[in-house]
Amino acid sequence: MKNSLIVQKYGGSSVANIDRIKSVAERIARYRKKGHSLVVVISALGDTTDELLKLAHGITASPSERELDMLISTGEQVSVALLAMAMHKKGIDAISFTGAQVGIITDRSHTKARIIDVSADRIKKALKQGKVVIVAGFQGVNLDQEITTLGRGGSDMTAVALAATLKAGMCEIYTDVEGVYTADPKIVKDARKLSCISYEEMLELASLGAQVMQARSMEVAKKFSVPLHIRSSFSNKVGTIISKEVKAMEEVMVSGVAANKKEAKVTICDVPDRPGIAAKIFRDIADKNINVDMIIQNISRTGYTDVSFTMPVEELGRARQVMERIVKDVKAKGVIYNREIAKISIVGVGMRSHSGVAAKMFEALASKRINIDMISTSEIKISCVIDKKHVKDAVKVLHKAFKLGKK
């Protein structure tokens, strides 16, 4: 990593005010002294984006997405300019750019655009001139020269995309936690910071609500083998490296336990058990852009079956309309919504080479009399839906059962 190109990303809390910006500048200066080339991606200051959204909603309940992007993209433009000034103040040559200026080209959608190309010519030129390059995260430009934004976690996406394009030696994601833990340290006292984890595991953890990084950015990092370092902007401690799977990782059976309380369970009752019914149901749901997670269909003995699935609780309002129609269309008896669930999962590439992991998980939950409502498994993950009120106990007992705590 000596003298290589490093992409750093600082989130909103890392640049919440003038003092924080100065301390980010301080850190960059230290890297600079070590001889690294640096591209820094930053988010808007603290809650700027929320404040801008409040202005928009003061005008209309349903602002146009194109104008929303025009509005909220200013947040990052402010922060890059300020950070560049803070670098200059330290005598370091730095230059700020908007997403459009560095050629973050996206598709034509707004408020959640996808990057389709990164030219980065201006970045390369500025790096050659010895400058620290500061790029506005979260934003891009489409082929009609319209300003776009990348949606939640968009600044991570900018950082990863730039790291991939520039073939950076490391992409450091600065956040307000010190890395990725074996479980939420707020729940499990002896939760341990992982020194490294594979993309696959982190992807499962991200989608399970570990909330360190969005799954979308992680997928891109994996695709282009961008090594990530999740670490805190409030300390100098080494965080967690996310990289390709290495042999050593397989020796650990389970890397972490994650809980997600932001899902709801939907059950369509007494669906006539005909071929193609499930396909119809989930096509209709997908057409409404509702993200379905786990799906369970009970075995039918009576010609009728119950179809259950989990989905983000925040999309429930939107889902209800579709569900009403589906119930009618497929001649089901009705639909039950349950918000009082939690999904608890264990993740680890070691599961591939270890057997009995699922049994051990179920036993651990049973030992605390925690009932399992739904189960879903992948190659490196086992998830169980349980009653929300048991979530802390479940995390603790699993963390202990798989010996994840500090040694």
Added chain:
Amino acid sequence: MKNSLIVQKYGGSSVANIDRIKSVAERIARYRKKGHSLVVVISALGDTTDELLKLAHGITASPSERELDMLISTGEQVSVALLAMAMHKKGIDAISFTGAQVGIITDRSHTKARIIDVSADRIKKALKQGKVVIVAGFQGVNLDQEITTLGRGGSDMTAVALAATLKAGMCEIYTDVEGVYTADPKIVKDARKLSCISYEEMLELASLGAQVMQARSMEVAKKFSVPLHIRSSFSNKVGTIISKEVKAMEEVMVSGVAANKKEAKVTICDVPDRPGIAAKIFRDIADKNINVDMIIQNISRTGYTDVSFTMPVEELGRARQVMERIVKDVKAKGVIYNREIAKISIVGVGMRSHSGVAAKMFEALASKRINIDMISTSEIKISCVIDKKHVKDAVKVLHKAFKLGKK
């Protein structure tokens, strides 16, 4: 003006908050109903620009001008997006653009860039689609794709440049006064709003501190014969039309009286009276970018002369250094600074065809025992430097002498 293209410009006070933005949207909607095509240029909300500058100065006392432009250009981007949303809310098709998006091309200087070209292709396309076009004032982009700003009064410049390029039927400048008056209504109670005035007169008034519009924008309007309408965004009253000189204007001897208290008088004492001395003095001053206004050199009988000039009081600090050097270089005796002056002026294209205007002015001032320190004249203007304490009396007596009050 029926069904023609109108460019409207709203200043910061006209879009100071959500309610004001809504009332601007209301006005635009009314114009729209009459069948006009509309291009609307707006400034940043209220004191946004000052707040952004405060952030910058929280980081460094001398922020880079390039980064300052990056920073403060966000102010207008916020306001155009919000106004577009407010238009949509009223069911009117509208689209916002940054200066860069509509091709306001400037030179490479920052914080006070000059427009070198306007492409306006996107505006024409959007107008053809029947949209109200909302453009961020005060900003542009240079040929290196760097964001630039146009300096004080920059939004007026954007409006005038677009009106010229698009050959608009009218360029309406909305402000917090109802038009151009024969004198400052705060000083003269019966000051009258002028229904029309020539570019030349307005240019003199602008440079004399009438502060309705910057001289630079006025010059561009004059060059491209863009008719201007200065009016209030807080009422529906007709304001003042600024256009080419027409015959009727000449019938009025004097159009208005203006006072400027923002100048200081500098006198270099006992300068050896040699050819080329004045040239040397004012070349040195010009090289320091100090704007000299009136210049007076007394007739020399002794081989020594006094050279006096007026300049903006705010540039005095910067001027002192140059002056010290000049005094040494030209072997003068010393330099005297006087901040207690005011410049009082009468303006009117009618002066060209009327005689005795100067005499009448001097008599009026004498009648109030106001001493005249310096005099300068142009084809359509006479200015006198007087003691600052007499400025109100002087405006009143001149307003009365030239019968400028309400009939």
